[in-house]
Amino acid sequence: MSDETFSGYLDASATAPLRPEARTAMLAVWDAGPGNASSVHSFGHRARSVVDESRAALAAALGVRPGEIVFTSGGTEANNLALIGAALASPRGRHIVTTPLEHLSVLESCRFLERVHGFEVAFAPVNDRGRVTVGGVMSLVRPDTTLVSIGLANAEIGTVQPVAEIGAALDERFAGSGTAGGGRPLLHTDAVQAAASLPVSLGALGWPGAGVDLMSVASHKFGGPQGVGALVVCAGIPIEPLLHGGGQERGARSGTENVAGIAGFAAAVTALHREGVGTRAVALAASRDALVVRVADRVPGARLTGDPSERLPGHASFVIDSVSGESVLVALDASGFAVSSGSACAAGSDEPSPVLLAVGVPPELARTAIRFSLPAPLPVTLLDRLVEVVVREVGASVLPARSERE
Ligand SMILES: Cc1ncc(COP(=O)(O)O)c(C=O)c1O
Structure with missing residues (x-):
């Protein structure tokens, strides 16, 4: 592509x-x-x-x-x-x-x-x-x-x-x-x-x-x-x-x-x-690593899920403390970025992902999951724009502290 x-x-x-x-x-x-x-x-x-x-x-x-x-x-x-x-x-x-x-x-x-x-x-x-x-x-x-x-x-x-x-x-x-x-x-x-x-x-x-x-x-x-x-x-x-x-x-x-x-x-x-699957994998992994570093740097409370090195080359998944994953997803979509909260089969379900629970992510945090899976390496300008939109929308989707919600 x-x-x-x-x-x-x-x-x-x-x-x-x-x-x-x-x-x-x-x-x-x-x-x-x-x-x-x-x-x-x-x-x-x-x-x-x-x-x-x-x-x-x-x-x-x-x-x-x-x-x-x-x-x-x-x-x-x-x-x-x-x-x-x-x-x-x-x-x-x-x-x-x-x-x-x-x-x-x-x-x-x-x-x-x-x-x-x-x-x-x-x-x-x-x-x-x-x-x-x-x-x-x-x-x-x-x-x-x-x-x-x-x-x-x-x-x-x-x-x-x-x-x-x-x-x-x-x-x-x-x-x-x-x-x-x-x-x-x-x-x-x-x-x-x-x-x-x-x-x-x-x-x-x-x-x-x-x-x-x-x-x-x-x-x-x-x-x-x-x-x-x-x-x-x-x-x-x-x-x-x-x-x-x-x-x-x-x-x-x-x-x-x-x-x-x-x-x-x-x-x-x-x-x-x-x-060339191998060449493509190297290029995808470079984009993914850039995305992971930038999100980790710029988004407070963001944590990569899964293995940092033994992972799919175009795949970056996060949980973000105190954020509504679903709201971020909807807001990113409105800005032209289609991402997912987890597997497509789990989308639409309010239940926290069994996969995240199985790797020890607490249920509340598991509900904040966001997955980026790249079909192709990200051009730099697109990566820049994506990071800006993620930073903006995560900021806008921070949930009130638990005490204020209860
Ligand atoms: C790991 C894995 N196995 C199986 C499937 C199911 O494949 P299909 O959508 O072709 O039925 C999926 C779909 O996303 C998957 O991610």
Whole structure:
């Protein structure tokens, strides 16, 4: 995205702006006419080619084989399929290890497995920056653990977890117990936030055959369309489908493929990789660091949440003592800056964020959360303007002292 097209949209963690390459790819599919990828006529063949080429492009970008990608309706479905589909298909026990910081699509899938299938779920402890330790996770892993699910990066506080190290520790603990799925607990990572802004190499995560076995990604965080995503499933791992029907996606996910969405998804990921995820991450981190320093300097009571270094490159989240986060958000919006109070799913809720509570932020302070997630590096003039507006609006949104409120 160029500086010229950049606006004050600073909520990329909720959804990233559509990349022009994704738009072009989708328009090409729609303009080409009808086509169901399962039809045997030439229209169907054309749609099938789009899906196959997109699958190959996505696989190349993620460093996996095309057959390891299951297209879904997004990150939520990918996480449900990973948790429920992989856990139910696994011959191991009924025990899951995860963290209290996971996205609701992971946590609610765990609750479903507890409620309906008698699973037990253990939550790894996190420190006040939202990091788990390898030891903390491994201390909960039992001989009958089915699945370990650790999100690669948290949407609200941006903290990145040591997933590769957890994979290596699982491999070591269960060395000699046979193949993944039978011999050792499966490792799933929700990479919906991380994969679009960190140079996520599945090779570095131990793929294939070791480390991570399942990874969730979502198109709209890469600048592709909403409503499409994928679960990457390492070859040989059985998955119990959640959607039953025509057997698309090699039986793992029935339903007519979202051909245009899949094309847009692959085009966005390919464009991002062409641009260079690592280079982009460095530029984003420089903008983020400048924003963090300036807010910390100029806004009394502002505190960065999450880990200061092990965090998403374009992500800066704060709590600000004695300020109404919601009022600041509304005022920033009126000044042309779209930010968030936390995860998009929690927006509109009066409840303090469970993620902030889990990292020890008191409920009152958790209600003051503000998250900036940059879709692109901030031009200096925009950063200057943003900081001025934040300083002004935070000043205007200071709550009366508690004694005056009661
Ligand atoms: C970490 C994480 N996982 C999963 C999801 C859900 O993805 P989707 O919006 O594609 O359903 C999100 C959405 O923001 C997320 O941040």
